[in-house]
Amino acid sequence: MSSVFARHSMRPSLRNNLIIALAALVSVVAIAQGLSTYQLCRTGMSALLDLRLEQVAMRMRGDLADAIPSAPARGSQPARDIVITIARPGADVPLRSTDPSLALPANAPAGFSSESVNGERWRIYTLRQDERVIQVAQRSSVRDELVRETALTTLWPTLVLLPLVLFAVVVIVHRTLRRLTPLGLAAQSVDAAHLKPLPVTGVPREVLPFVDSINRMIVRLAQLIESERKFIADAAHELRTPLTALQLQADNLQPHIVAGNQERFQELRSGIARSGMLIGQLLRLARADAPLDVAVEPADVSPIVVDAVSGVLPIAAARRIDIGAEAMLADKVAASPADVAIAVKNLVSNAVRYTPDGGTIDLRMHREASALWIEVTDTGPGIAEESLPRVFDRFFRAKSDMHADVEGTGLGLSIVKAITAKYGGQAIIQNRCDGRSGIVAAVSFPLASV
Ligand SMILES: Nc1ncnc2c1ncn2[C@@H]1O[C@H](COP(=O)(O)OP(=O)(O)OP(=O)(O)O)[C@@H](O)[C@H]1O
Ligand SMILES: [Mg+2]
Missing domain, CATH: 1.10.287.130 (Signal transduction histidine kinase, dimerisation/phosphotransfer (DHp) domain)
Structure with missing residues (x-):
């Protein structure tokens, strides 16, 4: 289990790779788009604020300048306000100013400039006209804050959409690749005994x-x-x-x-x-290995079992082996009678061959789900646990002191396995688990549908 897990986690995953690549791509695009709108918005906002300074300065050229009191009310101006100053060139004290405590540099270049006044950065628009210098200024920190606030709001759509798009990427990749799962399962069930072509319906064109x-x-x-x-x-x-x-x-x-x-x-x-x-x-x-090409007549199992027992009766009697069949059922199975007979005879012949003189062999039948089981139990030496997984291998013969001189080809159980596999049944060899030595050999065939 853990090795399977380790193998899975080591494998490159198409799905994970796609999700990671697409998610990275979407994120990069979102970040680039976010940054560029942010930047565009900042430059746009700055230009807009500059335009306002310039427009105010232009208005001051006319009579509007007279509206500014020459001695404004004492008290601090709101920090966000713009400051307007009108002065004569060369004069220390301005003619008019909305904030006389602020001495804007009268020698600032015409147009826009950034200057440090009273320990703060100001953005200033200077307009020289006739005998007057009109200056309109705003704190850089206020401008920066305005610009940043506006620019940040442009990021909201991206921030909301990004997780949604990432989620969609995961769902789409998952759903697309899910179509490969049935194919993988079908491929997994292909082996020498089931060489069926993989289904092509619904398989994507690329695959x-x-x-x-x-x-x-x-x-x-x-x-x-x-x-x-x-x-x-x-x-x-x-x-x-x-x-x-x-x-x-x-x-x-x-x-x-x-x-x-x-x-x-x-x-x-x-x-x-x-x-x-x-x-x-x-x-x-x-x-037994030949593929099944014709529909089979259902086989009546009890006569086959009786036949297999009577076939070995003389040998069993000679060796004082008590062999008998019980719990006979009248069910039919979907398998050729000749094949069922070969399978049962192989199990019975093994039991007789490997059970010492004076032993007991019992044959039993029982139904389980949609299969009929035929079970042969003996009182032989059993099979060493390490040999059990190999008993169905071709030419395999388990070594035992008790039947070292018994002859056999090692093919009997391979034949049994091939026959049961052909009809979709099973073959099982186990040591007895009731404390006695011996083997329980069992085969199953699907019940014939009536
Ligand atoms: N009932 C049994 N008791 C103990 N050992 C068994 C029993 N049935 C099978 N075996 C072991 O499993 C091995 C494989 O059995 P299998 O029937 O395939 O071959 P075989 O009996 O040696 O030869 P064949 O059946 O072809 O004449 C046997 O050699 C024997 O060691
Ligand atoms: Mg045999």
């Missing part, structure tokens, strides 16, 4: 070539696996005939073998028999 080439690969792979399987089936089939002939010849030869050579001759015969068994199992495995 389609990718899915198409994967699908072509899946088809090629399925063809390759199928031709491999056919080759094995054909080879096993072809080998059967010469091997049967060999067996016949050996049988015919037996009476002519001298007594001293009989033991070695028996070894030869059992070697031939082992090869025959191996070829038979190979053929069954190749057939």
Whole structure:
């Protein structure tokens, strides 16, 4: 679990990359746009305030200047007010001023200038006319404050919109990439046993070539696996005939073998028999692996189970093994009767083969959800836990002191697995969990719909 998580967190994520890149882009655009409007607004406001100073100065050229008292009321002027001063050039005291305590520099250049007066910065417009110097001034700090306040209000729309746009980016990227999720899940379920092409409906155009080439690969792979399987089936089939002939010849030869050579001759015969068994199992495995192309007639399971038991009765009786079937059910399963029979026979033959003399073997059936289970329980040695995960592997044979001399090909359970997988069933091998030694081998097939 933790390794899966680690793998996920290490992987570059298309979604995260897109979200981060788009969010960064949107933020940069928003910041640039915010800064530029802020700047534009500041310059605009400054120009406007300057224009006002200039206009006031222009008005003072006429009679309006007389409205300014030559000795204004004592007391401090509001800080935001503009100050108007009219003086004669060269005179120390102005003719008229709205704030006589402020001595504006009469030698300031014509037009706009910024000067320091009484320890404060002032923006001054100076107009020289005939015998008068008209100066209109405003505190720089007041201007700056006005400019800043106005400029800041231009940032509001961006500040409100930015989180909304970022949220939209996350939602859009999320929803767009969500269309890839079903595709990923379908691709994940592809394996040798389920070589189905990926669905192409609803797949975005950009991803389609990718899915198409994967699908072509899946088809090629399925063809390759199928031709491999056919080759094995054909080879096993072809080998059967010469091997049967060999067996016949050996049988015919037996009476002519001298007594001293009989033991070695028996070894030869059992070697031939082992090869025959191996070829038979190979053929069954190749057939079990064949894809299901025709609809199957439902299989009645109880007769198959009874048949499998009666098939081993003579051997079981000879070895005093008590074998019996109980809890028989009349259900039918959606699988070919021949395949079900092979699966059950393999389990029963294992139980008989690996259970010591005098043991007990029980067959049971039970329904679970929409599947029918067939269970074979024995009193054999069981299987070492470390070997359990491999018992379904081809040619795997678990080593045990108790049946070191028992022969087998190691293909029986692979055949069982292939058959159950073909019909969508399961095969499970477990050690008994009731405290006794032995195996519980179980297969399931989907119930036939009635
Ligand atoms: N009932 C059982 N009790 C103990 N061990 C078992 C049992 N069934 C299977 N095994 C172990 O699992 C291994 C694999 O079984 P599998 O049926 O695939 O092969 P096999 O029996 O050796 O050969 P085959 O069935 O092809 O003749 C066996 O070799 C055996 O070691
Ligand atoms: Mg077997």
